[in-house]
Amino acid sequence: MPYNNQPKPDDRSDNAEKLQSMLQNTEExxxxxxxxxxxxxxxxxxxxxxxxxxxxxxxxxxxxxEIKDEANNTQG
Known part of the structure; x- marks a missing residue:
């Protein structure tokens, strides 16, 4: 049986939101x-x-x- 496991595409669309959530949790x-x-x-x-x-x-x-980097990447 062939090995057909493909990596998932890099979905960075919600990275800034995730980072913001982690930042808030860390502050708490x-x-x-x-x-x-x-x-x-x-x-x-x-x-x-x-x-x-x-x-x-x-x-x-x-x-x-990282949030700034993500914001810059999504604007371009």
Whole structure:
């Protein structure tokens, strides 16, 4: 039996929307983590939350850059 599996075409039509959704979810996660800092006495846990939020902030910048790229690609 021949192998007829074809790759799906690259559909980028909703990439900007997906990126925007991921950005908003990440912002919500940052707020929730900052709220949880109020309830922890563990310095280790506090440090882990702060480090994770820093990585989240870096991700947000990447999302924004990708959203701009997608917007530029759809305008051309």
């Amino acid at each position: 996660n940052i707020r929730a983590a900052e709220e949880s800092l109020k309830f922890t006495d563990s310095e280790t846990q506090r440090q882990q939350i702060e480090e994770k939020n820093e990585r989240r902030k870096e991700s947000i910048e990447s999302f924004r850059s």
